[in-house]
Amino acid sequence: MTAPQATRAETVCTHCGQPAAAGQRFCCPGCHAAFDTIQSMGLGRYYRQRLLDAGSRAPRPEAGGHQELERYIVTGPDDRHTLSLAVDGLQCGACVWLIESVLAREANVVAGRVNMTSRQLRLTWTGPVGDAPRLVDAIERLGYRLVPFDASCLAAAQDATGRTLIRALAVAGFAAGNVMLISIGLWAGEAAGWLTGMGPATRDLLHWVSGLIALPAIVYAGRPFFRSAVGALRHGRTNMDVPISVGVLLVSGMSLSETFAHAQHTYFDSAITLLFFLLIGRVLDHRARGQARATAEQLLTLRAADVTVLRPDGTTERRAQQAVAQGDRVLVGMGERIGADGIVEQGSAPLDTSLVTGESLPTDAAPGSVVFAGTLNLGAPLIVRATATGELTLLADCVRLIEAAEARRSRFVVLADRVARLYAPAVHAAALTTFLWWHLVRSVPLEQALLTACAVLIVTCPCALALAVPAVQVIATSRLLRLGILLKSGTALERLAKVDTVVFDKTGTLTEPSLALMRDGIAPEDLRAAASLAAHSRHPLARALLAAAGPVVAADAAMEIPGQGLRSGDTRLGSRAFCDVRSGTAAEGPELWFARPGRVAIRFVFTEHLRPDAAETVTRLRALGLSVVLLSGDTQHAVGPIAQAVGIDEWHARCSPLEKAERIETLASAGKKVLMVGDGLNDSPSLSAAYVSASPASAADVSQTVADLVFQGANLAPVAIAIGAARRAHGVMRGNLALAIGYNVLMVPLAVIGWVTPWVAAAAMSTSSLLVMANSFRARRT
């Protein structure tokens, strides 16, 4: 194993960094051409400055069919055309530079700018609309893949809320800073009162100015809270925003009337600072839950391609997926995804159903077979009569399943909300009691009593509480993201911390997603010869064979017979029947035969490989006090050895997807909190039945969308890392809440007896918030 790897390291393609045949500078003509193009443009610096990222797609140019671009082009009034494209294969800053430099050379390109965060290219040009394919092609020839998308529907949905929140934050920050500045003058004047004193006229002036800055800002920046509070009250519920809104409004109104009455204390500064701190929490919270999910959804959107519909008169027409009607005949070319559920009318081809089922081996489709939207045609063109389209397809069903899972999840009460449920009534009761006690028992004037009650509301206002959870979430989530673990739901962290049982699926989860060749008794030269044929096919077994052989030169004049195999002259690679083998018995797993004239046919057997750290991870999970279960749809014979190898005692074979989900429900009803780790569509029901779920990034798209957590790479360790990090983050969150509540317990009595003047309130509020923020950074460590 080591020797071929060493040679591989020496011969990597100069352009894409993928293995190349020995002695070759490039792995394929495409890379060679890309290299020449870049050099001829004088952009050779690209190669010195870039850093190839093993995690993303290598920049190897692929010959692809032309995409429909026209639908996505927006033409402005001054005859400028704009096109938004998602870029696949961005490695680092150098790629951004390369793409932008190449586009800058085009005379008619007004702007071509890559957004590295969202991996999107925005292209603006003048002149003919028909120039788009040429420009896109220029970038694709460098090895990037571009997919057009409708910017208006993505960008609009993406972040309207986020922008509102940040604008509110900016306004609140501006007002809070200025009002606080004035307040310091007021406090100083008050403290110096027995020396020189601040005249009542100056004090009134400063109160007025504070009010004029604070009130409009409160109205503007407080809207997110007021809206949510009104919404909650309308449904007869209460949330954290109710005490916030009541507190802020009451305090502002009170301060305004105090200003009119030329009184000594106003609380404009507290009200606006409070909103400022709360908005920080809100913005962090929005970041934590929004970003990751938006990325996943966007990817799913991008997969939705156009469909070719065959008209009755024999001509074809490209239509959006939603525009296909039931009964339409859809033409599916080789390498194209089927756009609608249907029945094959004509043609036969192997289909890659991994997007839908997670199954790595293709299934064959022939006239009469039922096919599903989202499967990939690996062979000859098919004509499919659509039976269900758009909202009715299996994929859409899965999306509905996902929505159901989301709804189930939203019933999970977040830690912060549970605190809020107790908190809001307690705060209001305390303020009311204070007011009644001062007014009725101690008989102070109404205004005085109301002011004291307001002080209680201010010091209890939950800014530290509002920061406690989102700050930790953002810090922990971004740390996990850097380790290749994507948390998709805002509450995943909290649920993950409580897990006590981990259920694994076998294929693709405990084992590697791709099959591996069993090398025993196969001569290297035979393997290479077979691989040179296999290089022509996209069949998973052919690709596994190619991966095992390393770089080879592709055979001449090979042709693929869909569903059977490949042939080049009299040499054949394919199924047992295709290679005309009659002796021996079929292998346990999938097999490929290689037949050459005058020689004995060779059999290649493929098997599943455990992920390298599967056993270690299971041990680690045990050490964390979790029980580990293996549920698989495979045979007893296949599951047993795997379970033994990784050290799982409790395993069940031959589970149908429904049985898996039922077993998880049973565990849940026994009070267990289950983390389900699975990868196929057949796992989706169990993924959504589980308390929290995880999928490897190689999983079927549907599973990734259902899962709370998606992890990248060949290792299983992220599962254990994520649980560890979640537990730690949960600990920090609880610490934060304790800090915030402890501060309230300390301050409320002071407020009740009327000792909290505006400056005490402001100081206490800021310290507790800063303390909570500082504590949150503990979540960064593992």
Added chain:
Amino acid sequence: MSVILYLLAASLVLGGGGLAFFLWSLRTGQFEDLEGSANRILFDDERD
């Protein structure tokens, strides 16, 4: 003490300027691609 009037006005104008500047930068998308800007600075412009 009339100086306080000037100072208040000055602080508001300066602060308001900062706010307007921030809102402008937000609207023109300067915060859309923080990762890209961090990398972009490492490469020279291709405008000869």
